[in-house]
Amino acid sequence: MESKFDAITLEIYWSRLIAITDEAATTLLRTAFSPIIRESNDFATCLMNVRGETIAESSCGIPTFSGLLGRACRSMLERFPLETWKDGDCIFTNDPWIATGHLPDIAVIVPVFHNGKLVAFSGTAAHTPDIGGSVGSGNSEIYEEGVFIPPLHLYKAGVRNEEMLELFLKNVRKPDLMLGDIEAQITANRVCQIRTSDFLSDTGLDDLVDLSHEIQLMSERSIRDCISALPDGTYTSLTSLDGFDGIATKIKCSVTVNGGSILIDYSGTSPQVSRAINCTMNYTQAYSIYPLICLLDSRSRRNDGSYRPITVTAPEGCILNARYPAPVAARHISGHVLSCAIYQALAGILPDMVLADSGGAPAMRALIAGQDVNGESFSIILFASAGMGASARADGLSTTAFPTNSGAGSIEILEATAPLLFKRKEFRSNSGGAGKYRGGLGQTIEIENYSGQPAKVVIVGDRESNPAQGILGGGAGALASAEISGIGSVRLKSSAILTSGSSITFNFAGGGGYGDPNERNLVAVNKDLELGLVTEDAAKEQYGLKTNIENKQ
Numbered sequence: 001m002e003s004k005f006d007a008i009t010l011e012i013y014w015s016r017l018i019a020i021t022d023e024a025a026t027t028l029l030r031t032a033f034s035p036i037i038r039e040s041n042d043f044a045t046c047l048m049n050v051r052g053e054t055i056a057e058s059s060c061g062i063p064t065f066s067g068l069l070g071r072a073c074r075s076m077l078e079r080f081p082l083e084t085w086k087d088g089d090c091i092f093t094n095d096p097w098i099a100t101g102h103l104p105d106i107a108v109i110v111p112v113f114h115n116g117k118l119v120a121f122s123g124t125a126a127h128t129p130d131i132g133g134s135v136g137s138g139n140s141e142i143y144e145e146g147v148f149i150p151p152l153h154l155y156k157a158g159v160r161n162e163e164m165l166e167l168f169l170k171n172v173r174k175p176d177l178m179l180g181d182i183e184a185q186i187t188a189n190r191v192c193q194i195r196t197s198d199f200l201s202d203t204g205l206d207d208l209v210d211l212s213h214e215i216q217l218m219s220e221r222s223i224r225d226c227i228s229a230l231p232d233g234t235y236t237s238l239t240s241l242d243g244f245d246g247i248a249t250k251i252k253c254s255v256t257v258n259g260g261s262i263l264i265d266y267s268g269t270s271p272q273v274s275r276a277i278n279c280t281m282n283y284t285q286a287y288s289i290y291p292l293i294c295l296l297d298s299r300s301r302r303n304d305g306s307y308r309p310i311t312v313t314a315p316e317g318c319i320l321n322a323r324y325p326a327p328v329a330a331r332h333i334s335g336h337v338l339s340c341a342i343y344q345a346l347a348g349i350l351p352d353m354v355l356a357d358s359g360g361a362p363a364m365r366a367l368i369a370g371q372d373v374n375g376e377s378f379s380i381i382l383f384a385s386a387g388m389g390a391s392a393r394a395d396g397l398s399t400t401a402f403p404t405n406s407g408a409g410s411i412e413i414l415e416a417t418a419p420l421l422f423k424r425k426e427f428r429s430n431s432g433g434a435g436k437y438r439g440g441l442g443q444t445i446e447i448e449n450y451s452g453q454p455a456k457v458v459i460v461g462d463r464e465s466n467p468a469q470g471i472l473g474g475g476a477g478a479l480a481s482a483e484i485s486g487i488g489s490v491r492l493k494s495s496a497i498l499t500s501g502s503s504i505t506f507n508f509a510g511g512g513g514y515g516d517p518n519e520r521n522l523v524a525v526n527k528d529l530e531l532g533l534v535t536e537d538a539a540k541e542q543y544g545l546k547t548n549i550e551n552k553q
Helices: 007-031 063-079 162-169 175-203 209-228 281-296 338-346 411-417 522-531 536-543 548-552
Strands: 043-048 054-057 090-093 105-114 117-127 152-156 233-244 247-258 261-265 310-313 365-371 377-383 420-427 443-449 455-460 481-484 493-498 503-507
Touching: 007 043, 007 054, 007 117, 007 175, 007 209, 043 063, 043 175, 054 063, 054 209, 063 090, 063 105, 063 117, 063 281, 090 175, 105 175, 117 175, 152 162, 152 175, 162 175, 209 261, 209 281, 233 338, 247 338, 261 281, 281 310, 281 338, 365 443, 365 503, 377 411, 411 420, 493 503, 522 536
Parallel strands: 261 310
Antiparallel strands: 043 054, 043 117, 090 105, 090 152, 105 117, 233 247, 247 261, 365 377, 365 455, 420 443, 443 503, 455 493, 481 503
């Protein structure tokens, strides 16, 4: 079928659609109330066609959320048929099995009308400051994790559902922040609506049907060509995680390449557990497809066409495809590590492209909440990064998030919003796995509570017993840990009290190394020594090489 758009026109139109989603993203960043969105970029915006397939995705925010928004929109269309949508409608949900995998993330979908015709949907997803319920990874059912919102009209033909909104806000701890963030999402969607209608007016197009087809087809062809260059076959890996209550969990990954398509199958993975480290299938699909696209076709623009050649399956009832009402609040503990499982499986056929395991797969998160001397409540979530895995080309990036890309945010902002003092935030020496290329370093963060009152600390982490593994002979990264002054070590899936005047220290994991450590360049070892990234004893033990200090003797 001949294209209706020449190459130059298609590039201009496609770039403008992406600019629309980026403007919506900027709007969300500038109008959101909570630091989770403004500082840590835990959000996404995208434009979808009338079938709920993504056309353009914002270039900032969480990339995996973009693919999830299309699935959320299609689920909503099953419940609310296309002909029932009206201008001014706004439907939202945090259903983990429909949207982004746990209750704190809210997906907002609005229709885009042009000259009275429904032509597209705008979508946003963002992490809320609180969703009620019990915070942490120890919940045994979804009912304990907060307010569960099925797809509902927040606005219907422009009229806000005040009674439903009041009921919702009465069940969260930060109603003002919550309402501010939701309205920021709606505003971002509104910007996307206006700019999309402007785009159609400027180009003379009646709708986005033909354009979305061309754009998605280009993305699909690009990823299929990349897959076709791989040798057909099935490649496997087995990844271990700390699990919960002393019971480890395992992820068995099988990647089958067949022509221009890939099947990722997780048969043999541990069954779902009665703790909140389970994933919904939506989340498993997102965190399987995204790292694969990063590996094979990172430069092409992503949309629904990018995802079509990749099929992801997991047995229902396993930790990666949990049945309702399984707890899923800490679903990233299992979901983030899928990048490691896929890269380990493909190391044999793509040794020059894969990464060793990243220490932030999964990411460690911590919530610190309490009251100050005036009785005012505070609550922050610490977003901080561990070390990335090394590659065949370079050392792993230190303190860099992957496969998520949520940022740490500004320490000054966190200190301004809570009576907490960040006493240390520094690279963690010797934390990167040894190798021809060293794993990225984790970091050490020490936080003091000076509120005058005890504060509660909820930690959700992993890699306490199972480090980020190296690849092709590389060593493992350092384990993660946490300790409270005067108490000592605390588990990475636990709650604790931080008395006023005491500190909690987090040691973030290092990334795995790549290749034989004996092949590491002596200049690189000595450079690490000079910068304090490794100690002299570690350099001798890990690389068996003489340092500059010895050479001068």
